[in-house]
Amino acid sequence: MSLRSLLRRLVRRLPPVASRDRRIAALQTRLAERSEGWAQNPSFQGRVFALRRIRKHEAELGVRVPSVISRGKFWVYDFVRSHGMEIPEQFGRWDDAADIPWLELPDRVVIKSARGSTSRGVFPLQRVDDGWHLATHQHPMSQEMLLDTIAARLADRSIRGPFVAEEFLEPRVPDGLPLEIKVYAFYGEVPVVVLSESRDHGRMSAVSYRVVDPTGSNLVDETTNPALAGATGRSTDAAPSQIDLTLPVPKRLDEVIDIASRLTIAMRLPFARIDLYDVPGRLVFGEVTPRPGGRQWFGTDLDVLMGTAWERAEARLTRDLSRGAPPEPQRGLG
Numbered sequence: 001m002s003l004r005s006l007l008r009r010l011v012r013r014l015p016p017v018a019s020r021d022r023r024i025a026a027l028q029t030r031l032a033e034r035s036e037g038w039a040q041n042p043s044f045q046g047r048v049f050a051l052r053r054i055r056k057h058e059a060e061l062g063v064r065v066p067s068v069i070s071r072g073k074f075w076v077y078d079f080v081r082s083h084g085m086e087i088p089e090q091f092g093r094w095d096d097a098a099d100i101p102w103l104e105l106p107d108r109v110v111i112k113s114a115r116g117s118t119s120r121g122v123f124p125l126q127r128v129d130d131g132w133h134l135a136t137h138q139h140p141m142s143q144e145m146l147l148d149t150i151a152a153r154l155a156d157r158s159i160r161g162p163f164v165a166e167e168f169l170e171p172r173v174p175d176g177l178p179l180e181i182k183v184y185a186f187y188g189e190v191p192v193v194v195l196s197e198s199r200d201h202g203r204m205s206a207v208s209y210r211v212v213d214p215t216g217s218n219l220v221d222e223t224t225n226p227a228l229a230g231a232t233g234r235s236t237d238a239a240p241s242q243i244d245l246t247l248p249v250p251k252r253l254d255e256v257i258d259i260a261s262r263l264t265i266a267m268r269l270p271f272a273r274i275d276l277y278d279v280p281g282r283l284v285f286g287e288v289t290p291r292p293g294g295r296q297w298f299g300t301d302l303d304v305l306m307g308t309a310w311e312r313a314e315a316r317l318t319r320d321l322s323r324g325a326p327p328e329p330q331r332g333l334g
């Protein structure tokens with residue numbers, strides 16, 4: 001090959017090489033910016049994912065770490081009642097679902113397992129001629145079908161007993177489910193409240209959301225975060241597939257914030273999601289969740305805001321413990 005041909009070939013290769021070098025430089029710049037962001041900006045979603053991994057490692061090592069939820073739903077109910085918080089009216093508790101006296105239950109009732117995730121242990125029921133149907137569903141289920149469903153979920157360990165029958169809280173719309181108030185509380189601080197309403201029990205893609213701050217102002221809408229506000233995309237507990245700005249902000253939002261703040265302090269938790277229901281004349285406790293499921297993604301700004309709140313909460317908790325505060329959950333006087 002002549003020198004002229006070699007030079008001509010090299011010249012033809014220069015544009016692709018230059019383009020490749022520019023892409024590499026751009027990727028290196030993005031990586032450096034992302035690394036700097038990770039160093040400076042806490043991530044709420046990152047914290048939740050890390051907790052799940054740690055719990056998995058603890059389980060592999062056979063470590064049983066006591067926590068509020070490890071004691072079961074009924075212990076939590078008794079705990080929040082000691083702090084003056086109302087819980088749903090109870091109609092009975094049973095170790096075995098087969099012992100539930102179905103004929104003696106009200107026509108509208110909720111059956112709950114003591115432990116479960118993503119609503120698999122919650123059965124909001126309406127009595128019909130042929131047995132029962134789940135709220136928002138119209139297909140009747142016999143008592144035997146319900147027991148078979150519960151048995152299957154016990155077998156795959158997605159739920160665990162014992163079981164409770166409790167009142168069906170009043171929904172906003174007929175044949176619907178009550179509006180949930182999910183309060184993201186950080187040892188006395190509440191930066192975010194998520195209102196959620198399901199149109200199809202058990203199907204996360206059928207849940208509508210409204211994300212507000214402690215004053216009730218919207219934190220997520222088409223302007224603040226178009227990606228989250230769209231009606232498409234993957235729906236999870238905190239990655240909304242549908243933002244609904246018509247969901248009503250609780251009239252007693254200040255009281256909601258106060259309750260969740262006090263409970264996280266009493267529970268000695270740097271973070272917990274406290275679920276409440278605002279029904280006519282009452283604020284009713286639902287559950288506490290230290291490690292919510294799903295992606296837990298509200299957009300970059302809220303992820304940093306909540307991650308920062310978590311770090312501040314851990315610092316306050318450490319301060320209080322160093323000053324002699326007992327580390328165990330503290331029951332109230334009620």
